[in-house]
Amino acid sequence: MAGSIHGLEKRAVVSSFIFRFPNGPSEKPQVALFQRSDKVRTYQHRIAPISGSISRKDPDPITAAWREISEETKLTPSNLTFWRSGKPFTFDDESVGREWAINPFAFRLAEGAEKAIEIDWEHEGWQWYDPTTVVNDDTFKDKCVPRLRESLRRVWFESELNDAAGQALGSGLERLLHDHSSGSHELTTIALGVFRDFVTQTRDYIFETEWWEDTRMAAWHLVKNGRESMGAATLNALLAILEEMDEIRRMDSFPEDTFERMITIIDHHIRGRKSRAGLVKDTFASYVRSNILSKGQQREKLTIVTISSSSTIRDSIMEAFASLDIPALELRILESRPLFEGVNFGSAILSKRLEQLKDTTKKKLHVNLYTDAAAAIAVKDADIVLLGADRISRSKGVSNKTGSLPLVLSAKHVSPTAKIVVLSELEKVNGQNGMIDDEKHEDNDPSEVFGTWKADGVKNVGHVEAAFSSGKDSDSTVAVRNVYFEWIPLPLVDAFVSGEGILRDTRIREKADQQDELARWYFDSIAIRY
Incomplete structure (x- = not known):
């Protein structure tokens, strides 16, 4: 990303620090710094992290960081994991005619993976350093690229705290x-x-x-x-x-x-x-009473479908069942791969049932577990599809556990009278201040997926794992995505149930605007120290 103002070219870059923990994850790490060669255009022979420009084609800075690491060290997600983000900052360097926007990141090198580091033409050498010494020892200042210590302290905050x-x-x-x-x-x-x-x-x-x-x-x-x-x-x-x-x-x-x-x-x-949390439970019971059970006839059974491991949803379901005049609850739970939280949720529901309904034999609880792929089957004739919310965005919708969108779409097609209900506090609303990027997906460790395949004895999974670990230069590559969350568009949701009652669009907008104002006030002004 480039432009010019007051004669300085604007350049957004990533600064990626690679850490290793030679004495274990609880001990002090070392950070790899690289000496720039005489073939680069700026800061020749200076010590630097892995850095490079953010391209217009990069969807976000972390994509650029991974690209630069791969090009300059040959490291991949098979031997390197993302660890921390640092708060971005800007500074001018008139000596090279640039206004730099720095996006610091920290990565953890896998144990024994040091031998995989292969530097390219941009560097003439590298070595491990004590990160606290680099930040606090002024003798490093003239050896490093400008503001390296500021970039490093933003991911290695331990350097300036007791x-x-x-x-x-x-x-x-x-x-x-x-x-x-x-x-x-x-x-x-x-x-x-x-x-x-x-x-x-x-x-x-x-x-x-x-x-x-x-x-x-x-x-x-x-x-x-x-x-x-x-x-x-x-x-x-x-x-x-x-x-x-x-x-x-x-x-x-x-x-x-x-x-x-x-x-x-x-x-x-x-x-x-x-x-x-207690208010949310009360509001949910009131919603069910007013919108599901007020049809003028006695209901023999309430059917709820969910994909969740939320304690708030668990308690809200069971307390509503206990307080409502309904003899039976059929709870259908999707298993929620790859960690199978649905099974744990079902177990927790049964435990809660023993605790809350032990003094009555009149109410019957029926728990049915389904595979994630069976969402359309699970939702047939359901009264409520009940979901949590990890985030609510005015533009993207509701972020919840992967599998939620297929469940909602299945309900709209198979059981169009089912109510899509989201249990969420107002604090889940996200603004547009940039602190939390609504476009960013949480890609989790592929080993969680591999682990279930291996435990189930999936034939030839070793071939897939070998291709995954081989890196992008191999003839056959495999990507294993373990994405935890997805977006449900707001128009698909019938009701947002919170401790404040049923949330309206105006209240969600007000909360988003309030967050934007406060986030900019308290975080944009954090000072640059070096």
Whole structure:
């Protein structure tokens, strides 16, 4: 991407840092830096990450990052995994006539994969460095490309935090990143707990300017580097907390109990999440009573179809069943590959049934499990297709578990009277501020798919796995996509049920606009330090 303003050519680039963990994932890593050759046009012989321009053909910066890594090191997703994003920034360098827009990324090298690194003509050598030393040691400044240390600190935040704060944020991000069983409501609660742990470890400098910078950057990382695809709720929750913290900061003088007030704000929001979950259950029961059961005749059975592992949906179904005047519930659950959360959801439903309905023998629960491919069969004669929402976008619709769109489309064709109902808090609404990209898909580890094939004894799966691992230069290549989420267009949804009642389009727009304003206010102004 190029242009010109005030004589400087605008260039958007990626800066990709490759990390290895020689002493284990919980220990301090090393970062690979590459010495640019005399064949490149700018910054010859300087130390740099893997970098390159973002093309107009690239759908997003991470695509450009993977391309540059492949070209300059021969590494592929078979031996390298994406780890962290850094907050983009810009700077001018009149010596080369450029205005640079830097998009920092961090990747983790697989154990033993160092031998796979093959540098191309753009570099004359490379070696491993201590990332904290690179960021903090001024002797590196003249050896590196401009603002390398700023790029690195944005993915290796541990370099400028005390050990306890860095550990709290780093370990919290790992927990969020690898949690593939919790719903977005639960993940947001976990993220707020991590944020609380981080703030607790920064008490010693809470009255300094750097504290507010670090606190906002920690919030940014929890959204972008936890589970971004499920991060809209986390973003809205953290923005609400930052707004209240900011009110204390803007007082004429900091009160002596500033730290305690900051922690109280976080605790208040964490406690409030539990009460809001209860309101959603009540609203769902009311919706069923008004829209399904109010037909003037006694219903013998209510049929609900879902594809979910959400505790909110589980509790809402069972509490509605317990409170409504209906003798039987038929619950049809799609298994939800590749992790088969549907089976776990069914088990949780049965456990909840024993807990809530143990004193009555009059109500009957019938649980039917279906394969994902059987959505059209599962939805026949259903009353409700009940879904959660990991994100709500005004332009894209509802982001939910892959398989949700085929289920909804099947319902529209097979059982057009079935109501498509989404259980979602207003905090799931995503704006257009760029923090969470609605075009971005969460591609997860293909080994989850391979693992189920192997466990089931699929014949010749080894040939597929070998082709997958061979890389793009092989004669036969295989891509295995493990995409968790997909979009359901808003016009296909009959009702959004939340703790505030049934959400209207105007309320969703208002929430999106509010998020846009706050995200720009608190994140766009995070300072560049070097």
